[in-house]
Amino acid sequence: MVNKCLYLTKNSLFKKIKSKWFIGINIFLLIVLCLVLNIDHVISTFGGDFASATPIYILDETNYSYEILKSNIENVSSLAEQGNFETKKYEKTKNDLVNEMKKNQKIIGVWIKEDINNVLDVTVITNDYMESYDYQMLVSSINQTKVSVATALSEIDQKELDKISSPIEIKREYLDKNKKSEDESMNMIMTTIFPFVILPIFMLTVFLIQMIGAEINDEKSTKGMEIIISNVSPKAHFYSKMLAGNIFVIIQGILLFIYGGIGLGIRNLFGSSSALTNTIIEMTNSVLGSGFVSKIITWIPLIIILVLITFVGYSLLAGILASITTSSEEFQQIQTPIMMVLLFGYYLAIMASTFHGSLFIRIMSYIPFISAIIAPSLLVLGEIGIIDVLIAIILQVLTNILFLKYGLPIYKEGILNYSTGNLFKRLLKIFKTKSD
């Protein structure tokens, strides 16, 4: 029976991996991941308005603001790593500037005059509404210019000016001696990137449910199940589907990881030093440089265990539900609530960073099926500890055992039951029949 179970597992797995659908989806995923990781190159390749610099003509009637504003615009846009501006000092009158702007609609005009009460009187002239980022950048640069001009007009000496303009070095002190500033900044980084880290878990769970459901449904709707179950016990059949499904998602997970690597490799080939590459390099260095790595090494096995047993839980659920359905349409209907639960978990994981200390989210991190998505986020955020993850693992294992105990008899009855009608009533009837 073990040999037949392994044969069924191999058969299911190869049928899936060799299918045109799998190959197509993976080519698609590879392309999408490479595109996402190189999106700036892709966008630049196709060109557009962003490719050319936006001209900013500055009509400076104060005669001392132009250089400061030009420098501030460069600094602000460089810091934000966004926007491409070309500043030019406009020497003629405002009317000439307006006339010139009518010829070139892209020009942003900045007219600066002295103001006794507010230091500077600034008017921004455009043909059309400004883009939000351009406007924010300009406001920020003008405000900085005003501070600089005001400071200079106050006749403060250079030393004092340097002190004022230099950034403050903030020292951190933690009352809890175990806390470190590296961990704090690491937490901030992980809060940003974690929604992307748990996304594959979400995707793979969807793949898993779909695969098991579709296979069982196919065998059942074609009545091939009669022959299969007359040669292999329902238990062996169930295990083979679970095993094949889980191996499949692990392979798919590894492939996603490889595709990400290929995407970053392509990025390096371009020799890019854009914001994304720098962010990834900075984050990697931060992770490696902090004591976070040693923590992650302790967490990773636990998280992997939790994710894997949750996959097993979802396989059990998908198998049991698929066994009582009689068509793929019916399975699609029945899997919708599972997807909603999964989505609920995903949103809670994302919201965990906003609602620090939320008791509700913490409780949800123990709940089987969604704990694999929420618990890792809370662990990274320092909201829960290893003990909590262990509790989540134990609860998921217990759930799996319950599903096996009560689900297997339903599966055995369900796979050869072709009755139609209300699904819930059917489930109860099958359960009752088995109890009898």
Place this chain on the structure above:
Amino acid sequence: MLKVKNVTKYYGDFKAVDNLSFEVNKGEIFGLLGINGAGKTTTFRMIMGLLTPNSGEITLNGQKIDYNLTDKIGFLTEERSLLTKLTVLEQIIFYGRLKGMNEKDIVQKLDYYLDKFEIKEYKNKKIKELSKGNQQKIQFISALINEPELLILDEPFAGLDPFNVQLFCQEIEQMAKKGSMIIFSSHRMEHVEQFCKKLVVLKNGKPVLQGNLKDIKHSYLKKNIFVRGEIDIEKIKKIEGVISITKQGDEYQIKIANVDIYKTVFDEIKKYPITKIVLEEPSLNEIFLDKVGEAYGQ
């Protein structure tokens, strides 16, 4: 030998099979008959171990049927049970492997049967691309591929033309000659009469007729007289024991309550210019309809 002993199966409160017993010996073709919902499929499923009887016992060669024995059983279901997205080769390898066979033997046997059923060219075609008749052939091959000791055939001729029915019949007889036990179910009584020496007729899960076909026919009191010629039907109808007279082509079929009536009917008929008079056993179809109808109170 397959032995079904006092088997009863309930679905909730519904009794699907009621105290059924029969035996099938090596080389025997056994008929399991009944109208739709009589309990045939449940019986087949219990034999295959797909369902557990509430009481009674099913053994094959003295052993309780479990997954260690199912490799020796071939099963052709009433409805198509093929994975339609697979090719013929993939399908038969899949079912063959589940029977514990190795791939080389499966392919060898498949080639033999494809040749025999004249569908060699479909070996690498997807099942869904085949006609209903050819799909039935593939299903039949999948049941035979492991040369089963016990072969269960539930409506094997569904969707087949007379030529292919003949091919199937030859193969079934061949299997019986090799010593396979065959359980055969069909709504076509002429096929059952052709093959089965023993049978059981189920009604509401209960056997209403059981035993050797010859004995059943012989012990069945009602007989048929076939007459060709000009006779006075009204006079014959009045004879006590004559159940009905129907005209079939240029012949009359006179149903009589028992063989003793024959002499009275013959004495009357010989007064007329006739060219044929034959006393025959009733067909299985008539017995089936009569027995099942009786069980329904008709």
